[in-house]
Amino acid sequence: MEIKQQPKSAPYLYLQIAARIEKQIMSEVLKAGDKLPSVRMLCRELGHNMSTVTQAYYELESRSLIETRPRSGYYVSVPPKKRLAVPGTSNPSAEATLHNQDDLITRVHKDSENPNVTLLSLGVPDKSLLPIAKLNKGMLQAMRTLDGSGTAYDHVQGNDKLRREIAKWSLSWGGDLDDTDIITTSGCMNAVAYCLHALTKPGDTVAVESPAYFGILQLTQTMGLNVLELPTNATTGIELEALKKALTQNKIKVCLLISNFNNPCGASMPNEHKKEVVKLLEHFNVPLIEDDLYGDLYFGSNRPTTCKTYDESGMVLYCNSISKTLAPGYRVGWVAPGKFKDQVLRLKLSHSISSTTITSEVVADFLKNGRYENHLRKIRQILHNNSMKYSRAIANYFPESTCVSRPEGGYFLWVELDKDINTLDLYERAIKHNISIAPGRMFSLKQQFDNCLRLSFGLPWSDELEKKIKLLGILINKG
């Protein structure tokens, strides 16, 4: 293999190296299954250091162009046998009857507690993705630093240092929060719950994406809210025309969106859509609860913006947490409720007094010392890699008519099967083989998405996992 050093347009050396190898793969100079030179050998040949070449290989791996084989090295990937279509825009049933999916959701949660089950159903980061040793060091540090070692109540609004760090972090998505704008919560759902309580009373209507995250649907049901499920594109998120129509026709009290790499489709709203949604909602005086839980997990080169980025009137209540990136069990989340801050703060005080002191401090330090940023780089790389590998396996083993979303971040693939395949039946058959999936039915209050399923790619890729996806494919073909 010959890679000459010439000036290229790519901004970094590792991207230049990757581009050249990619060119050789595309022109079939390097063929599927060919072994690549070892990192060491390439370093010697090119006169680069190890980390540059390693990064180039990572880049190619994350794009599924090459793959590692344990104790053997890097090989040119065998491309998927077929390329699947992407699902289009949902067309939520207009039928009014509600079908509470509580029993199904409880069932899926219950089955997931069996340690033998391969968990493709839930968006929980695998232990291997989390910086546990570093967090434990942070815990020791927090015990030493905190007055009373974290036994005392925290301020109602939340740990001061954490709020400052979150404010600084908001620069990454084009925000300009300051610490007084932020209230800490017990995870992101807790933030969303306070926002909904602040803005609605039973009988009010909340507009959401469709399909929608089942946790949000459950929350609206426990609160006695009506839900308006709006057409949503599997790539670009909520349909603006549909939202506009709904705002004109309905009495929407509040809108709730997962703007980046959403759950379950993986869709991300383009910047123009975000701007437009904020403008629309402002015009109709409808607040937006924005759940940005997956925003830091982008596979591309830039952190996507948020709706909050374009919010000038304080109508956007921005919710986030570290549950998908750092430590779900820490229960550290936050909300920047814009002009609804007083109401949300009063709700937090009356519902739980304060957040857990020590885990807030650990997360604050993690952000402050740049460890969060380092960690995110790693977890993004792994999730990107996983997404490509899971997608390829689906392309190889699922029927050709399957559509699968192509998320540019986050945890989820949304899979649409033939209309005659029922994923509730598939769930029953898969769980017998200790595979747990999330049937489409979970993501609506109306009986729909019966031929769809959500797959999480949070589990590390392995031959074993590939076999599970292959088995799912066989079960689908048999159905």
Added chain:
Amino acid sequence: MEIKQQPKSAPYLYLQIAARIEKQIMSEVLKAGDKLPSVRMLCRELGHNMSTVTQAYYELESRSLIETRPRSGYYVSVPPKKRLAVPGTSNPSAEATLHNQDDLITRVHKDSENPNVTLLSLGVPDKSLLPIAKLNKGMLQAMRTLDGSGTAYDHVQGNDKLRREIAKWSLSWGGDLDDTDIITTSGCMNAVAYCLHALTKPGDTVAVESPAYFGILQLTQTMGLNVLELPTNATTGIELEALKKALTQNKIKVCLLISNFNNPCGASMPNEHKKEVVKLLEHFNVPLIEDDLYGDLYFGSNRPTTCKTYDESGMVLYCNSISKTLAPGYRVGWVAPGKFKDQVLRLKLSHSISSTTITSEVVADFLKNGRYENHLRKIRQILHNNSMKYSRAIANYFPESTCVSRPEGGYFLWVELDKDINTLDLYERAIKHNISIAPGRMFSLKQQFDNCLRLSFGLPWSDELEKKIKLLGILINKG
């Protein structure tokens, strides 16, 4: 001083020794201000071991019969100059206008964040009351034991071990919970909030004690509930006749009581009252949310029962936490919601997914290893001691017409001053001297209790503290 060893009726040796010293004090063989023999000397004389004699002295000290002077030893206490009356039964205003006390409560909370302020206002355990070193050891242990060191989500219902330990602990109040009855929460208020959400919708009426804990009043207001404040005795709690009348006349949806050492009066319902309340509510089919946050902090020899002890139909939703005994900042609480378990569990799942994993584990271990029981013995002793000393100082420095409650546990003294003294004014004058009190007005939604205040005795006793109470007395007399 002569104490002969003779058989006595007291069950323990230390109580026998204490009884004999008490007899000598009462008969003025030992006079006010007399120095008692040192523990060491008494041991030698009586042939008992140190711990027995020390315990006897602790017993006498907790009953304010004797007192320590730093680096000097034990002395017979100087009795208070006067004995104050106990407040009677409240007569809540029938006036319907609501007066939201949010601003006042926010003000008191805000002032309390100033580290120079002597915090007599809030029922927060002082750092010196908490077993911080042992909890830190527990934290290290939990990081080693827990899969993922506590980074993973806990089960929705809560840490299994913690729920088992709480179930075992229920034996202490005559309960017979099992682990499946219990759901963990983020502190006791969080448990109460889930219960209220499970049982009410906006516009429903909740019956509470009067005066009532302001946190409960705030919670009902954020939820749009009506509150019925019922006459409450400062010693025996809610008046049964008034409750019965209200149940007959009003549409009460749920009743919410702090049954033991309540906040703010320190009142405890006698067993017969507890039985009767449960019978009454069962008859009217009205659920009871029981907040037992202070139940473990009894000054007598026995743990009081709870209403849940007498609940046979599952109508009582029992709430508790370790925030007043172990570590408020850990946010570990629980609820045994009786027959409303499914609703409460669904609310917890949809509002916060799960509890903080690591702090739950630390508390579970603390209970399991008997450290909680040991710790409670110490904190009860200190609080009992404090309550006597605070009471005596109030008797010495406040006007003779003052009434003060005589709680048999918990954190609070309820003080009734002359009708013409306004404790809102007193608050303003006291805070200028860096003393924070809780004005009576905070404990009602109707403008009442203006001549009352709540004093917390959670701060360790000291000469400095006595001066603060003396100063409060001077400010009252000047008012």
